[in-house]
Amino acid sequence: MDDLKWRVLPVLVLLLSSLMFYLMGSQKPSENGCSLLGDSHFWIVSNNIVTPKRVISGSVEIKGGIIVSVLEGYKARNKNQKVIDYGDSIVIPGLVDVHVHLDDPGREEWEGFPSGTRAAAAGGLTTLIDMPLNSHPSTVSAETFELKLKAASKRIFVDVGFWGGLVPENAFNSSMLEGLLNAGVLGLKSFMCPSGINDFPMTTANHIKEGLLTLAKYKRPLLVHAEIQSEDKDLLDANHDKVDPRSYSTYLKSRPSSWEEAAIKELLTVTNNTRIGGPAAGAHLHVVHLSDASSSLDLIKKAKSNGDSISVETCTHYLAFSAEEIQDGDTRFKCAPPIRDAANRESLWEALMNGDIDMLSSDHSPTVPELKLLHEGNFLKAWGGISSLQFVLPVTWTYGRKYGVALEQLVSWWSETPAKLAGLDLKGSIAVGKHADLVVWDPEKEFDLDEDYPVHTKHPSISAYMGSRLSGKVMATFLRGNLVYEDGKHAPVACGNLILAEI
Ligand SMILES: *[C@@H]1O[C@H](CO)[C@@H](O)[C@H](O)[C@H]1NC(C)=O
Ligand SMILES: *[C@@H]1O[C@H](CO)[C@@H](O)[C@H](O)[C@H]1NC(C)=O
Ligand SMILES: [Zn+2]
Numbered sequence: 120m121d122d123l124k125w126r127v128l129p130v131l132v133l134l135l136s137s138l139m140f141y142l143m144g145s146q147k148p149s150e151n152g153c154s155l156l157g158d159s160h161f162w163i164v165s166n167n168i169v170t171p172k173r174v175i176s177g178s179v180e181i182k183g184g185i186i187v188s189v190l191e192g193y194k195a196r197n198k199n200q201k202v203i204d205y206g207d208s209i210v211i212p213g214l215v216d217v218h219v220h221l222d223d224p225g226r227e228e229w230e231g232f233p234s235g236t237r238a239a240a241a242g243g244l245t246t247l248i249d250m251p252l253n254s255h256p257s258t259v260s261a262e263t264f265e266l267k268l269k270a271a272s273k274r275i276f277v278d279v280g281f282w283g284g285l286v287p288e289n290a291f292n293s294s295m296l297e298g299l300l301n302a303g304v305l306g307l308k309s310f311m312c313p314s315g316i317n318d319f320p321m322t323t324a325n326h327i328k329e330g331l332l333t334l335a336k337y338k339r340p341l342l343v344h345a346e347i348q349s350e351d352k353d354l355l356d357a358n359h360d361k362v363d364p365r366s367y368s369t370y371l372k373s374r375p376s377s378w379e380e381a382a383i384k385e386l387l388t389v390t391n392n393t394r395i396g397g398p399a400a401g402a403h404l405h406v407v408h409l410s411d412a413s414s415s416l417d418l419i420k421k422a423k424s425n426g427d428s429i430s431v432e433t434c435t436h437y438l439a440f441s442a443e444e445i446q447d448g449d450t451r452f453k454c455a456p457p458i459r460d461a462a463n464r465e466s467l468w469e470a471l472m473n474g475d476i477d478m479l480s481s482d483h484s485p486t487v488p489e490l491k492l493l494h495e496g497n498f499l500k501a502w503g504g505i506s507s508l509q510f511v512l513p514v515t516w517t518y519g520r521k522y523g524v525a526l527e528q529l530v531s532w533w534s535e536t537p538a539k540l541a542g543l544d545l546k547g548s549i550a551v552g553k554h555a556d557l558v559v560w561d562p563e564k565e566f567d568l569d570e571d572y573p574v575h576t577k578h579p580s581i582s583a584y585m586g587s588r589l590s591g592k593v594m595a596t597f598l599r600g601n602l603v604y605e606d607g608k609h610a611p612v613a614c615g616n617l618i619l620a621e622i
Contacts, residue, residue, distance in 0.1 A: 152612030154601035159183055161201035163557065163597075164193045167209045169526045171535070171548045178202075179210065181555040184599035189549060205559050208594060209526065212534040212548050213245025213277075213556035214512060217342075217541055218407055218432065218480035220504070221247070221279075224270035225255025229486045230577050235508060236276040236615055238575035240604040242509035243558035243593040245277050246618070248541050251284035251308055252319040253484065259284040259319075261298035268617060275615035277598055278556075280541055282342060284319055285309035290326035296333050303619030305541045306339040308407070311382045312346045315503065328389040331399035339620065340403040340540055345382035345415070346374065346456055367445040367452070370498035374457050376411035383418045393428035405540060406431040408482050410456035412466035420475055430477040430540060433467055435514045436505045436583060438479075440464075448496025451583040454482070455503045468522050471532065478536040479515060483508035483576075491581040506582040509574055514584065516562060516591035542620065555600040564592035573607055 149157055159182065166176040170189055178193035179186055193202075216239070222229035239247055249267070251258035258267050264283060271279055283304035289295040299307075307330055309322040322330070327341065334341055362369045383406065392399035409415060409431050422429050436454060441461035445452045452458060470476045484504025485491075494500040507514070515529060530548070538547025545554045566572065568587050572579075579585065596604040603610045 149601065149610075151614070153610055153614035154603065155605050155608060155610050156602040158201040159600060161203065162193065163203050163205065163210060163559070165205040165210045165559070166207050167526070168549060169209065169211045169530050171550055174526055179549060179555070179557065181597070181600045184555055184601070186549060186551055186553050186555050189551060205594070208559050208561050210549070210557055210559050211526065211530050212546070212553075213558050213596065213598065214243050214533040215246040215248075215537040215541065215543065215546055216244050216481050216483070216508070216511070217248045217478070217537045218250065218434070218482045219247045219508065220250045220253040220482075220484040222253045222485070224266055226253060228577075229253065232271050232274040232279070233276070233613065234575060234577045235483070236274075236279065236613070237609055238509040239277045240596050240598070240609060241573070241575050241593065243512045243560060243596055244508070245556035245558070245596065245598045246280065246538070246543065246546055247277060248280045248282055248305060251282050251304075252314055252316045255318070257284050257286070257316060257319045258282075258304070259286050259289055259299065260295055261302040264299055264302045264304060271617055274613050275617075276603055276609060276613050277615045278618055279615060280305045280543070280618035282306055282308045285322055285326065285330040285341065286320055287322060287326055288320075290322060290329045293333060296330070300333070300337050300339065300620070301622060305618070305620045306341060307334060308342040308344070310344040311385070312344065312348050312378070314344070324385050324389055327386065328392065328399075331389060331392055331402040331404065335393075335399040335402040337620070338401045339542065340405050342405045342407050343382075343386060344408070345386060345406050346378040347381040347385065349378060349381060363447075364497040364499045365448045365495070367442060367447060367449075367498060370453060371442050371457050371459065373499070374455060376413065376415065376456075376459065379409065379411040379415040379456055380418065383415050387418060387422050387427070390422055390427040390429050391425070394426045400428075403428040403430070403540075405429070408437075408456065408480070409433050409476065410437050410459055410463070412463050412470055416466075416470055416475060430536075432478045432480045433471065433476050434480055434482045434505075435507055435511050436482075437467055438464065438471070439514050439518050440583065450492060450494070450496055450498055450501035451581055451585075452505070453498055453501050453503045454484070454505045468519075472522055472524070472528070478540065479511070479532040480537070481507045481511045485576060485578055485581060488578055488581055491578075506576055506578065507584060508576060510568070510582070510584045510589065512558070512560065512593060513589040513591040517589045520590075543618065555597055557597040558593060559595040560591055560593045562591050565590045566592055
């Protein structure tokens with residue numbers, strides 16, 4: 120009897136330990152810490168998967184970071200398949216934000232790649248395109264781009280691509296500009312008014328025309344901040360003592376919609392070059408953060424109908440807020456161009472629903488609280504830029520529901536169209552062969568953005584959204600098949616990829 124016990128026990132222990140190893144193994148995080156999931160081949164099941172054709176109830180099969188099948192009506196094939204069933208929760212492609220300032224290197228105290236990309240993952244964004252300014256130095260040459268890549272390397276939790284800067288220094292210097300493009304920026308960005316950053320000077324229509332000719336060879340876009348300062352600015356400066364700088368209306372008047380209109384009018388003298396057969400055919404012009412939904416938008420519509428290669432984005436803060444609601448002294452809401460009146464906001468929504476505005480972006484542009492808040496509410500001195508990165512999906516959903524936004528539209532504005540602008544063929548939709556970049560969210564779940572809410576950006580208090588109640592909570596974010604965020608938790612290791620343009 121004794122003899123038998125001593126022979127059976129080791130076998131039992133072995134069996135038990137293999138069973139435990141098996142059970143634990145199916146839940147253990149990935150070996151390299153890139154994912155909160157142990158598997159690289161698995162199925163996501165949901166009754167609401169938004170595919171390019173329609174919303175389906177079915178499954179997305181993921182293998183090695185790629186979507187390998189999208190099927191309507193899931194049936195488990197065998198017990199060993201790893202299946203994550205999200206029920207009625209919505210599954211959409213990860214958001215692609217083409218307008219983000221992460222301020223790294225050089226101004227990491229403003230944001231930085233680690234905190235910015237953690238906030239992105241928590242907000243359902245899987246790809247960000249970082250702007251060439253607010254970091255230091257600005258990204259305007261191959262050398263400065265190298266510094267940017269070094270700063271981002273191994274410190275990003277989502278995929279990040281980069282725009283370079285078109286500035287007077289490089290606009291007519293083709294070796295400098297081509298050096299930057301050859302190094303892999305996805306396109307260029309320029310300003311038609313002072314940018315607020317000393318080493319990022321503004322460009323004229325001549326610089327822009329020249330930039331478009333170079334970009335045509337690379338088939339990459341030019342993004343333009345379209346505002347031109349008029350004489351009203353001098354008038355305001357002259358009357359500085361008479362105006363109340365804490366009043367939002369003072370700020371609003373200091374940047375009228377005529378500035379946007381003047382800039383777009385001037386842009387249109389060169390965009391006709393982008394037409395088929397034109398000298399800059401192949402280049403594309405993209406107007407960032409349109410705020411004025413009247414004359415400025417009409418000009419863009421007309422240019423599109425003439426065949427110019429032009430597109431336009433607006434940002435969530437123009438869709439969520441109105442000038443009437445902004446309290447005097449609340450400089451969290453300062454941005455350029457400014458948030459205009461409620462009637463303008465209605466027109467922006469209408470243009471978006473009609474397809475006259477092509478896509479959305481965050482223009483996440485934070486700074487330190489000292490520069491944003493501590494000028495005693497002085498709108499003329501505070502930093503202009505809104506911190507929003509983690510909230511864009513619920514904000515779009517919360518405010519868009521009123522207008523009957525369809526899930527397909529949301530995906531078009533936030534994933535498909537921005538991916539196309541940035542030239543990212545493998546991003547932006549749930550389809551076979553694409554990167555398995557997915558976000559799972561609950562459209563009905565409401566939450567308050569109060570001080571207890573886990574905000575991952577560096578300075579949550581400066582966000583204009585704090586204090587809001589939103590609906591549409593992000594539950595899980597997958598980046599190339601890695602579960603990088605789930606229920607308030609991030610994967611431990613920053614496994615996002617640097618995205619470089621291919622020559
Ligand atoms: C163009 O830029 C290069 C650096 O890329 C610089 O060496 C050269 O002097 C510049 N040329 C002119 C004419 O400014
Ligand atoms: C289109 O471009 C030509 C030169 O290429 C210019 O003369 C003309 O004024 C432009 N048209 C518009 C509408 O700006
Ligand atoms: Zn910006």
